[in-house]
Amino acid sequence: MNSLRGKTAVAGLGYAGLGSAPGWSPIELGAAAAERALADAGLSIDDVDGLCASTFYHFFPTTSFAEQLRIRPRWTNADMTGGSTFMAHIQQASLAIEAGLCETVLIIYGSNARSSRDIYGLIDLTPLQVAYQPLLPVGAYAMAAARHMHQYGTTREQMAEVAVASRLWARGNPDAALRDPITVADVLSSPMVCDPLSRLDCCLVSDGGAAIVLTSAERARDLRQPPVYVLGSASATWHRDISTMEDLTVTAAVQSGREAFAMAGLAPKDVDVVQLYDAFTILPILFLEDLGFCSKGEGGPYVENGGIAPGGRLPVNTGGGGLSFVHPGMFGLFAIMEACIQLRRQGGERQAGAPDVALAHGNGGYFSHQSTNIFGTAVTLR
Amino acid sequence: MSVSLKGPGPVAQYLKYLSEGRFMLQRSSETGELLYYPRSFARGAPSAGLEWVEMSGLGTVYSFTTVRRKPEHGGDYNISLVELVEGPRMLTRVLGMDPNAVSIGLKVRARIEKPAWDPKAEQPLVVFYPA
Numbered sequence: 400m401n402s403l404r405g406k407t408a409v410a411g412l413g414y415a416g417l418g419s420a421p422g423w424s425p426i427e428l429g430a431a432a433a434e435r436a437l438a439d440a441g442l443s444i445d446d447v448d449g450l451c452a453s454t455f456y457h458f459f460p461t462t463s464f465a466e467q468l469r470i471r472p473r474w475t476n477a478d479m480t481g482g483s484t485f486m487a488h489i490q491q492a493s494l495a496i497e498a499g500l501c502e503t504v505l506i507i508y509g510s511n512a513r514s515s516r517d518i519y520g521l522i523d524l525t526p527l528q529v530a531y532q533p534l535l536p537v538g539a540y541a542m543a544a545a546r547h548m549h550q551y552g553t554t555r556e557q558m559a560e561v562a563v564a565s566r567l568w569a570r571g572n573p574d575a576a577l578r579d580p581i582t583v584a585d586v587l588s589s590p591m592v593c594d595p596l597s598r599l600d601c602c603l604v605s606d607g608g609a610a611i612v613l614t615s616a617e618r619a620r621d622l623r624q625p626p627v628y629v630l631g632s633a634s635a636t637w638h639r640d641i642s643t644m645e646d647l648t649v650t651a652a653v654q655s656g657r658e659a660f661a662m663a664g665l666a667p668k669d670v671d672v673v674q675l676y677d678a679f680t681i682l683p684i685l686f687l688e689d690l691g692f693c694s695k696g697e698g699g700p701y702v703e704n705g706g707i708a709p710g711g712r713l714p715v716n717t718g719g720g721g722l723s724f725v726h727p728g729m730f731g732l733f734a735i736m737e738a739c740i741q742l743r744r745q746g747g748e749r750q751a752g753a754p755d756v757a758l759a760h761g762n763g764g765y766f767s768h769q770s771t772n773i774f775g776t777a778v779t780l781r
Numbered sequence: 782m783s784v785s786l787k788g789p790g791p792v793a794q795y796l797k798y799l800s801e802g803r804f805m806l807q808r809s810s811e812t813g814e815l816l817y818y819p820r821s822f823a824r825g826a827p828s829a830g831l832e833w834v835e836m837s838g839l840g841t842v843y844s845f846t847t848v849r850r851k852p853e854h855g856g857d858y859n860i861s862l863v864e865l866v867e868g869p870r871m872l873t874r875v876l877g878m879d880p881n882a883v884s885i886g887l888k889v890r891a892r893i894e895k896p897a898w899d900p901k902a903e904q905p906l907v908v909f910y911p912a
Contacts, residue, residue, distance in 0.1 A: 640818075
């Protein structure tokens with residue numbers, strides 16, 4: 400299980416058009432982000448020989464991006480698992496680099512979810528679910544939240560703490576969309592969307608492009624930025640529809656987390672900073688449990704009293720997450736980027752100390768696919 | 782042996798039964814497993830052994846949400862995951878009561894109805910009422 404540990408590294412990061420970018424297509428936004436990521440790494444587009452991409456809007460995301468960038472990649476991959484896609488791309492691109500199929504991979508994303516008012520794109524919703532108009536995805540997560548409350552006594556106040564913490568972190572992120580502090584009472588009194596989730600329990604709908612450069616560890620050491628090494632990466636696919644999720648309080652993060660930690664040779668106690676997919680406030684609570692940061696049912700108490708806010712027991716979603724920073728349809732790549740920013744110690748006002756190990760966890764579909772990445776600084780390779 | 786390709790596919794057959802007023806699901810004759818939603822692949826036994834059996838229609842609410850909607854757009858409505866006494870769980874609606882009064886564990890009974898929330902829909906669906 401340690402075959403990929405330390406073999407590849409994130410060498411460059413870029414994003415573009417975050418928030419609102421009317422008149423820009425997802426491909427244009429992603430390509431603008433790619434130029435910034437390459438500049439960040441000190442690389443040229445001619446160095447790129449691999450490409451990973453997925454969007455809500457394209458059957459052919461990698462060919463569309465390759466054409467926009469005018470490159471002829473030797474290896475491409477458009478695995479589509481929802482918001483967790485990009486964590487899976489990290490593993491797939493690492494495999495390709497390790498196998499010698501390519502050396503430098505751009506992982507790109509772009510979305511105009513806000514401007515186009517289209518959060519579904521090409522999504523193939525299941526007919527037997529659509530007929531009941533369940534208001535996906537929020538309806539699915541609302542039922543998971545209701546079940547967690549029923550089984551473990553989790554409260555709306557505890558879920559609200561996740562939103563409150565995200566705002567406190569976002570205050571230190573100049574690129575975050577929502578930077579004004581909120582209170583638990585604000586979350587509880589915001590309009591209900593799908594009980595028990597209110598508007599402030601739900602993520603942003605943004606425009607934006609993002610891109611990262613992944614390359615061999617050897618090459619990354621000669622580039623402009625401190626390498627962020629991939630220590631562990633694993634994914635798990637358990638279902639598609641919320642009706643076929645075996646237990647609404649247990650996600651496939653149990654599996655992806657266990658396998659990513661095994662590859663990294665690390666345990667939750669070794670992680671300094673955590674990025675958890677937070678499309679809705681219940682998600683980080685479930686992932687803290689399933690990834691092993693606390694036991695099942697203890698996620699609510701764990702986030703209480705600022706548990707994951709600045710100065711709390713664990714720095715979680717230090718950029719403000721999908722709740723307060725940005726959420727252009729899929730958040731995965733932004734969670735990865737924040738993990739890298741923290742390990743590069745470039746978080747500015749939101750920098751969470753001097754971390755050496757970061758975890759970025761992605762969620763896709765309706766808890767359908769989970770993917771966990773563990774990253775480390777150079778000291779973790781010694 | 783794989784599933785027979787004669788006649789409609791599994792979901793189409795399920796809907797056809799509903800049109801005839803019957804709430805039928807597939808069961809593996811070998812393992813006894815009941816499938817929701819209907820599929821063309823059984824696990825642990827040949828798919829040719831899938832047979833249609835009638836559900837009792839009794840179940841309990843496993844989880845639910847109230848989708849909030851302005852009164853002028855039809856008002857709030859329930860979405861539930863109902864666990865049938867036979868085992869499978871399905872996404873559906875609980876009707877015939879205030880959506881805010883639905884609770885986990887509520888005992889419900891199926892009816893086959895054209896969806897009142899979609900006047901254009903011809904296909905009857907399984908919905909639930911308090912038992």
